[in-house]
Amino acid sequence: MTPQDPFAKKREQMVERQIRARGVRDLRVLDVMRRVPRHWFVPPGEEDLAYEDRPVPIGYGQTMSQPYIVARMTELLNLQGDEKVLEIGTGSGYQAAILGLLAREVHTVERIPELAQQARKRLARLGLENVHVHIGDGTLGWPEHAPYDAILVTAAAPEVPQRLLEQLADGGRLVIPIGDRLYQYLERWTRRGQTFHRERFEPVAFVPLIGEHGWEAPWM
């Protein structure tokens, strides 16, 4: 945070009022959410929306998730710093930036090429060379770099895609919104050998995960 940053105060308020006040306690998560310039990840001219307590439209019918939801999902992954992480749904690239500062290596997959390109530029501007943006159907995971210590899905699925469970390392955590197209619950799946421990957390509302092991595209 620099004195020249016109959004530094808004970012501090975001962390205190929207994130810490709602119970997120992981100090590393709070620290990176204070540091990453969220306004770099919204469309030009929309910077004032970046620190509001809601998702921000980023074009192509997609959104950058609400700050609290980014923090909460990241906290549920329980990252210590040495993990290889897979994110499905790059969107703006903001969540990938947060993960990139908390883990060793991040692979993030986006199905809309234009969003992936924009995210690449923003991540490069931040100097995050450990975050790799791939274009494709993330319901298939990204087998090339599997297994992953943590997988984060930032779009809503009807059920956990089997391919993602297969690409989770032993002891790894997968966090995903599961439900119907409009409303879901956050779930965390932890791998123990060939079995998975499933936990359910708060209700959320994400855009759909569209692909072979997700929802069908609306125009299909």
Ligand code: SAM
């Ligand atoms: N994590 C993002 C951020 O920080 O801005 C927000 C993600 S937005 C809520 C969901 C994203 O998932 C959209 O960009 C959408 O295009 C993408 N998506 C949906 N289905 C997908 C799939 N099968 N593979 C990859 N990306 C997908």
